[in-house]
Amino acid sequence: MIAPAWPAAAGAPRLHALLAQWVAYLRAEVFPGGCFVASTSAEYGHRTGRVADAVRALKREWLDLLEREPGDRGRRRPGRGGVPDRRLPGGRQHPS
Incomplete structure (x- = not known):
């Protein structure tokens, strides 16, 4: 869900893209x-x-x-030298 939304401009456009991806994920019924x-x-x-x-x-x-997305501008993509707080438990990088 995150990777397809990340190219959108930081801030409100990316937040909108993230939420649109989440709705698409729900509609796809990936998980029961x-x-x-x-x-x-x-x-x-x-x-x-x-x-x-x-x-x-x-x-x-x-x-x-x-x-935090509405206030973020110019943040790097997670998993591509992104900010440390985007790491998963155990220090693994978030998939992008």
Whole structure:
């Protein structure tokens, strides 16, 4: 969802592209139950452990991206020398 939206201009145009990609992802029914992040957040939100922590981190990463995008200008593409806070748990680069 993120990679196809990243070429859009930073700020509101990219936020719009990210949300459009998310809606397209939901319509494509990639996962039963809709959005993987929303479904797993509902299932693991009250649990403890490494899986629950990873689910919360993934949800927070998505929300952080959406929240900061309107104010971001000129940020580098994740996974291509992007900012460190775009790393996944364990330090892996976010797929682009």
